[in-house]
Amino acid sequence: MNKNIKLIVISAFLLLFVSNSFGQGRGAQPVQFKKISDRLFEIAGGRGAQGGAYIGDNGVLIIDAKSDKQSVDQVIKGVRQITDKPIKYLVSTHSDGDHISGNRYFPATVTFVAHENCRKEYFHPKQDGTPSEWEGPELASFVPSITFSDKMDIYLGSKKVELRYFGVGHTTGDIAVYFPEEKTAFIGDQIFLTRPQLIHSYKGGNSIEHVKTLTKMLQTIDAEKFCSGHSETADRKNINIHIDQMKKRQEKVKTLIEDRKSLEEIKSEFKENEARLIEAIYNEIRR
Numbered sequence: 386m387n388k389n390i391k392l393i394v395i396s397a398f399l400l401l402f403v404s405n406s407f408g409q410g411r412g413a414q415p416v417q418f419k420k421i422s423d424r425l426f427e428i429a430g431g432r433g434a435q436g437g438a439y440i441g442d443n444g445v446l447i448i449d450a451k452s453d454k455q456s457v458d459q460v461i462k463g464v465r466q467i468t469d470k471p472i473k474y475l476v477s478t479h480s481d482g483d484h485i486s487g488n489r490y491f492p493a494t495v496t497f498v499a500h501e502n503c504r505k506e507y508f509h510p511k512q513d514g515t516p517s518e519w520e521g522p523e524l525a526s527f528v529p530s531i532t533f534s535d536k537m538d539i540y541l542g543s544k545k546v547e548l549r550y551f552g553v554g555h556t557t558g559d560i561a562v563y564f565p566e567e568k569t570a571f572i573g574d575q576i577f578l579t580r581p582q583l584i585h586s587y588k589g590g591n592s593i594e595h596v597k598t599l600t601k602m603l604q605t606i607d608a609e610k611f612c613s614g615h616s617e618t619a620d621r622k623n624i625n626i627h628i629d630q631m632k633k634r635q636e637k638v639k640t641l642i643e644d645r646k647s648l649e650e651i652k653s654e655f656k657e658n659e660a661r662l663i664e665a666i667y668n669e670i671r672r
């Protein structure tokens with residue numbers, strides 16, 4: 386646990402052995418609001434990825450939706466314990482199910498916002514080829530209705546939230562949701578600290594672009610804290626290390642391809658849990 390973050394357990398019931406497609410049958414931790422400032426909270430626990438909540442002057446903005454009703458109910462309850470201002474916006478950092486499945490459990494009066502590529506990916510067939518559930522008319526009002534290409538600011542009264550797109554990477558539509566007063570950016574799955582980076586090639590994600598995208602992010606915003614969907618909060622040094630490690634992997638794969646090694650031989654040169662990432666890099670270089 387990050388020592389600098391005061392932990393507030395807002396809701397404390399444990400959901401045991403509730404199984405869904407994201408939980409692999411394990412009990413989820415209760416939803417927790419971790420205070421970053423009086424207005425900004427990271428939302429951990431529950432089913433699905435970590436997200437955030439920002440309390441503006443006249444409303445609340447949520448970052449990523451978690452993935453089931455119980456978790457969303459706990460998020461809403463947590464917000465209600467901090468403020469009675471309405472939840473106005475829900476911003477998706479990208480299109481993965483563990484970040485967007487819960488949209489449908491928020492009130493339909495919430496405005497859903499995402500990058501234009503992320504909205505397209507809502508309708509992308511799943512990795513196994515089955516059609517997207519978001520095609521269904523019953524979910525239409527929970528799909529992002531406002532999109533942007535490079536940048537968009539959302540004002541909650543006098544408070545500005547900066548949505549920024551720096552390019553393709555983990556998917557084609559990942560963004561940074563930046564809070565300048567807190568120097569904190571929510572970047573979804575663009576950084577993993579404890580496991581290899583996921584690159585969703587089937588959606589158009591690309592590791593070589595991911596390096597460029599993160600580099601551009603560091604050059605463009607002066608964030609000091611980066612909240613991740615699945616890791617502890619990262620700092621600029623963590624992001625730079627992540628970029629360097631990714632470049633080193635890419636260079637090694639390139640050299641091994643030049644040495645006429647097969648994919649299996651190349652994978653065996655890396656850690657077992659890096660196999661998916663190495664295959665993605667291999668396909669990018671061979672393309």
Ligand SMILES: [Zn+2]
Nearest residue numbers: 434483574614
């Ligand atoms: Zn995720």
